[in-house]
Amino acid sequence: MSELVEIVDSLENKVSKLLHKMELLNKANAKLKNQVAELEEQNRALKEVIAEWEERYESLKMASSMLGGNTNKTEAKLKINTLIRELDQCIAHLAE
Numbered sequence: 761m762s763e764l765v766e767i768v769d770s771l772e773n774k775v776s777k778l779l780h781k782m783e784l785l786n787k788a789n790a791k792l793k794n795q796v797a798e799l800e801e802q803n804r805a806l807k808e809v810i811a812e813w814e815e816r817y818e819s820l821k822m823a824s825s826m827l828g829g830n831t832n833k834t835e836a837k838l839k840i841n842t843l844i845r846e847l848d849q850c851i852a853h854l855a856e
Contacts, residue, residue: 822835
């Protein structure tokens with residue numbers, strides 16, 4: 761009978777330890793999930809900043825080529841032609 765009591769006590773201790781470990785792991789998991797969410801938000805914000813700087817770079821590159829820089833003259837002409845075509849399309853849609 762005492763062996764049975766010892767086995768039950770041992771099982772209770774093991775279950776208690778497992779429940780404690782599970783609680784700790786759940787807390788650690790929640791903390792990690794929060795960190796992941798924060799890092800994803802930082803990543804999204806950094807991607808927006810990168811996109812903004814890329815847009816600024818392209819604008820500066822275009823302005824530089826329009827100001828007479830020898831590089832990218834063809835690119836500037838193509839961009840101007842594209843803008844003119846887009847304007848023509850807008851005018852055509854307004855005329856309809």
